[in-house]
Amino acid sequence: MTSSSFQRTIALPAPVCEQAAQHLEQAAHRAIDGAAIPLKAFRAAADNDFILPATIVEQAAACLLVLATETAQTVRPSALRATISVALRLRDAAELSHQPAISSRFW
Template sequence: MTSASFHPTITLPASLCEQAAQHLEQAVQRAVDGAAAPWRAFRRAESSDYTLSVSVVEQAAASLLVLAAESAQSMRPSALRALISVALHLRDAADATRRPTFTTTLW
């Protein structure tokens, strides 16, 4: 396996995946570009212990933020906050995979 074919994965909490799948379904219904692939991946994630490709998680977060921007005027504030919260949790989880881990050992 070459490094070019390696796709880092992340395991997310079940509740976050379920919420993301619901919001992504709304994004697909509103024809948000790029929402269909992550929606399908999140729907299938239950069978794989909620393990997803980091790139799919990033794409899902971006799609949800687009959905939030497009529907901000028509959504209840609480629903908009929930949508943005899920998107930011996904983005933060993806970002966390790129941060170096710190060790507690001294030089």
């Protein structure tokens, strides 16, 4: 009997994916470690109905938080809020993917 690995995926709204791709582009230009992989995935997300592996979403959120930290003193507050907002939406989506679909309290 063979076992197949189950990879959690997350369906994100198109605007969130587009915003994340824009911010990840900035992260890649600033050479933030690990930004290239999620950037490529988010660019291709439209071809997959905006469904991404949870690990990629988590990595993207971390990269965007690093970007926010590194640019906090040099960008407009609105730009900083936009970056943080997208990062937190990605992080929240990734955290939700770790929760079981059915709570044991209903059993």
